[in-house]
Amino acid sequence: MSPILEGQDLALRFGAVRALDDVSLSLWPGEVVAIVGESGSGKSTLLRVLAGLMEPQAGRVLYHDAEGAAQDVHALREAERRTLMRRDWGFVHQNARDGLRMGVSAGGNIGERLMAAGGRHYGNIRAAAAEWMSRVEMDPARMDEAPRNFSGGMQQRLQIARCLVTRPRLVFMDEPTGGLDVSVQARLLDLIRSLVAELGLAVLFVTHDIAAARLLAHRIVVMRHGRIVEEGLADRVLDDPRHPYTQLLVASVLAA
Template sequence: MGVVHQHPLDGLRRQVSAGGNIGERLMATGARHYGDIRATAQKWLEEVEIPANRIDDLPTTFSGGMQQRLQIARNLVTHPKLVFMDEPTGGLDVSVQARLLDLLRGLVVELNLAVVIVTHDLGVARLLADRLLVMKQGQVVESGLTDRVLDDPHHPYTQLLVSSVLQN
């Protein structure tokens, strides 16, 4: 299982290079050949739209969007079946959010991933989720296919959430 944190640096080792962050995950699964690990790290940097020549740079030198993409590469390199994402676009500006969402959508399909996303952004939920759970105070108040829940909400809290998005 992979976990993508809301704050990217929480999911990265700050004093380890980008390639090292990815490589550590490979080593945890038994990889030992330095050349193979480095080549795989370069491939994954490119997969998440980070230039391969940044492989030796520390995550702290990356923008927030690049840190989030590095965290995604670090998690996906071992091909988990399930990835948990906590507000994956939180704190990113709109243009960076759009690129990240396009990237995530493509990777989910390409890698046949199951993803659990925690988000307050109904646009993100609509774009990435097939099914949706709406929670209030730790309790599920509505669930179902994303389009059905968002287009025809039944619970008053879901109706409030959807109407607040429409008013903004």
């Protein structure tokens, strides 16, 4: 079995700052990997490069499709990349408003992604939207309301429903619970964990929350100054960190 996604020798500078410094990372089908590190460590830059949203200055990103064929993500034409994002991939933004169309109804947000993937039957699309609102614990009776009528936590649930309705193989998540109240974060993390397990998704997510990484991830990647300083199974990295920086991260959580 091949990895579903590979970043090979990725490098990117912003002036004198090394955002990515010879970074390589593989993600396997059905695996959940958390990228952790302090602000400025390069974790969000790495996520965006792997998702095809930023171009690296060196290295390449390979995606292995369902048939096993490898595609160089940054060599794809724009139309090919959009098709990939509509069907095989999903992206959950930290701010749900970045992943939703605020002027379109809740059901319309979910239905739009189905239509972009080829859905045309209005009744089927509306039924799927209702089903997915239920699956993310939203009231389908509110399908025709605008997202601005929902709380931040509910908007994030709606963004997740919009992302997963096409059953992508790979999902990128950028701080999916950031900015939410602690109680809302806990419920949302439980929801994400259950959906990921149910659908067998491969997930790459960025977080500064060690508790979220422990709950969701099979494997953890620790970044500092644009480099991966440690990686391994989640329990091993968090219970027996080897690198001094990882030790400092874990100790800071235990002391909080």
